[in-house]
Amino acid sequence: MKFTRKANAQWKGSGKEGKGSLTTGSKVLENTQYSFHTRFEDGEKGTNPEELIGAAHAGCFAMQLSFLLNEAEFTATTLDVDATVTFEDGSITQVVLNLEGDVPNIDAEQFQQIANKAKEVCPISKLLNTKIELKVSLTSS
Template sequence: MKRNATAVWKGSLKEGAGHLTTQSGILQNTQYSFKSRFEEGIGTNPEELVAAAHSGCFTMQLSAYITEGGFEIESIETKCDINLLEGRIVSSHLTVSAKIKGISNETFQELVSKAEENCPISKLFDTEISTEASLA
């Protein structure tokens, strides 16, 4: 399987702007700029997209492990905080809240750790990954 996205940029770093388009079309000429990345401008930015990718990938991996364990998922919500420091992503922190029928906290935490280690985006990162997970 291969997926792609395209970035187009025009102008200098601070005054220029770009747009992103994904293969699926869900992002279609989506704006990004220096202001949307480092200030409070309108549009997206690479770190926000990485956070979306990590939270989505992790949540799908966790749901696979929970389902394999024979548990019924009511909901899983994962927030990902990406920390960019001095030009490098230094950490990705996942905060998970889930409603799972019949699962113990111990089993849930084991599956969370397994998902953190094995989701493809986690494997891609060369940074600190941490997870805080709770059952509702």
């Protein structure tokens, strides 16, 4: 399977005082504000590249894990993934994926193994050149 997706970034002004907007092909993001303040400070409404990478990674990983669970004949009731992206000295140095899963009839060891495989084969994990840590918690339904 091959497909492409598009997004657009527009920036006006200097790095610190300027502002930009992001629009995705799906229009889920449409002229969404980003700026120095939304990236490096708190309080202003808008997004930033690290937040978007975290959302992309969490979403991709959850979907990949779901496919791998299905291959092993399990279906998750819920997979809840938080991604924490660390930016340090001009680089993204780490992503921590914190997974909480509710998967009927699976044991914790098997869930951990499948989650680790999902982390390795997730397309966004493969894209990122950084340390990726996975923390797993399984709840029973």
